[in-house]
Amino acid sequence: MSGDIGSTATQRVEDFQEILKDYIQKMGIVFPAPLVEDCERVLQLLPDDIKMLTAEDCLVNANLLFQYAMHIQKEENRNQAIYNWAYHMLNKGVAEDIKELTQTYVKYETKFHQCINGNSFLQTVDGFCRHAQARLDTLKDLVKDVRNQAMCFKDLAYMKRG
Numbered sequence: 657m658s659g660d661i662g663s664t665a666t667q668r669v670e671d672f673q674e675i676l677k678d679y680i681q682k683m684g685i686v687f688p689a690p691l692v693e694d695c696e697r698v699l700q701l702l703p704d705d706i707k708m709l710t711a712e713d714c715l716v717n718a719n720l721l722f723q724y725a726m727h728i729q730k731e732e733n734r735n736q737a738i739y740n741w742a743y744h745m746l747n748k749g750v751a752e753d754i755k756e757l758t759q760t761y762v763k764y765e766t767k768f769h770q771c772i773n774g775n776s777f778l779q780t781v782d783g784f785c786r787h788a789q790a791r792l793d794t795l796k797d798l799v800k801d802v803r804n805q806a807m808c809f810k811d812l813a814y815m816k817r818g
Contacts, residue, residue: 709812
């Protein structure tokens with residue numbers, strides 16, 4: 657894109673991430689990052705170990721997993737915002753460059769990728785877009801699974817209290 661001389665894609669995505677970070681802190685949506693080792697330990701408890709837990713232990717584990725779920729959700733939201741930004745930048749850049757491709761009988765998707773391949777800025781933004789999408793794919797349903805596990809510990813605590 658000709659209007660982006662002097663501004664690299666990497667710098668622009670870093671600036672965008674900084675804006676996101678500032679916004680999250682100003683809104684007070686910062687969740688304490690739980691100790692990952694403790695969360696992994698809780699998630700890997702065997703049935704015999706779970707039977708030995710007290711009601712209080714179950715509630716502590718549930719709280720830890722709820723915090724972990726919020727932490728994962730925050731990370732998923734951050735990656736979704738990066739993906740949306742990168743996808744918007746790709747479409748904006750391609751819209752400017754696609755006019756130059758006047759070949760007939762070529763699918764839009766082919767022209768889209770030709771525009772990306774012919775522009776180093778768009779190639780970098782496409783890399784950020786694919787990276788964010790890969791992270792989103794990795795985090796998919798993880799929050800729900802961790803919250804379900806936390807609910808199991810919460811329910812178990814109530815059952816143990818009688």
